[in-house]
Amino acid sequence: MKEERVLLKSYLKTLKLPTIGREYPAIARACAKEDEPYETYLQRLAEIEVQHRQSQAIIKRLNAANFPMTKELSGFDFKSIPQINKKQIIDLSMCGFIDKRSNVVFTGPPGVGKSHLTIAIGREACRRGYKVKFFTAAELVNTYIEARAEKMVLRLEGHIKKCDMIIVDELGNVPFDRIGAEHLFGFFSQCYEQTSLMVTTNLPFVEWPQIFGDDERLAGALLDRLTHHVHVIEIIAKSFRLNASLKNNKRAEKVNHPNN
Numbered sequence: 001m002k003e004e005r006v007l008l009k010s011y012l013k014t015l016k017l018p019t020i021g022r023e024y025p026a027i028a029r030a031c032a033k034e035d036e037p038y039e040t041y042l043q044r045l046a047e048i049e050v051q052h053r054q055s056q057a058i059i060k061r062l063n064a065a066n067f068p069m070t071k072e073l074s075g076f077d078f079k080s081i082p083q084i085n086k087k088q089i090i091d092l093s094m095c096g097f098i099d100k101r102s103n104v105v106f107t108g109p110p111g112v113g114k115s116h117l118t119i120a121i122g123r124e125a126c127r128r129g130y131k132v133k134f135f136t137a138a139e140l141v142n143t144y145i146e147a148r149a150e151k152m153v154l155r156l157e158g159h160i161k162k163c164d165m166i167i168v169d170e171l172g173n174v175p176f177d178r179i180g181a182e183h184l185f186g187f188f189s190q191c192y193e194q195t196s197l198m199v200t201t202n203l204p205f206v207e208w209p210q211i212f213g214d215d216e217r218l219a220g221a222l223l224d225r226l227t228h229h230v231h232v233i234e235i236i237a238k239s240f241r242l243n244a245s246l247k248n249n250k251r252a253e254k255v256n257h258p259n260n
Helices: 002-014 018-033 038-065 086-093 114-127 137-149 153-161 178-191 205-212 216-226 240-256
Strands: 103-107 132-136 165-171 196-201 230-234
Touching: 002 018, 018 038, 038 114, 038 132, 086 114, 086 230, 103 114, 114 132, 114 165, 114 196, 132 137, 137 153, 137 165, 137 178, 153 178, 178 196, 178 205, 178 216, 205 216
Parallel strands: 103 196, 103 230, 132 165, 165 196
Antiparallel strands: none
16 A cells, blocks of 8 residues: 555656645545545546646746736725726726737826736736736836847847736836837837737826927827727826825824824
């Protein structure tokens, strides 16, 4: 019996079935106790192996996405920004737009939750089996510049093609020079109708030329590609971070001056 178990573990290792190797004794005892047929035993073994592999695949996709922080829709305070259509956000989290190669653009001032929502939707996409990558706009441009210096642009673009969705955060926070603008345009052109994009920006579309050194032609061509198939989520609200800070300051003032 001992030799048979050693041989079985060897076979499971060769077949790369580690979860079955760990769990088969307990499942065997449970099935024997319940007088289950062999098919049920085999089904339970296969089920736990599949579940483990799916779980590991999700973890791998989340790590590869390189999100700067963990944000979930469950942690977003929709009540503080009633201008946001919660149903629309939930619908986007179903990720149907990715299959259609459509894009999503969040516009609005800093501090209204644009990055939170994009990261949360991106994480849900990872859980649903999509390959996602997160960049700030500045990181994306720098990645292209570094790849160009190392003659690795084709390799970088190969990685981009493997993504189902790419998040470009904080577009418009920093203007780019001509080279940076051209790289950004090249990126958007490559993704057009191939890879879904989710973009956050604090600028309305009419002000996008300033991102590209006031090159209206380049900005117009980029917007033409980005907005061909797009969901635009405009958030008109005050910064909830600023509001939270002001509330905390008022509380502190009351504590320090209880008689006021």
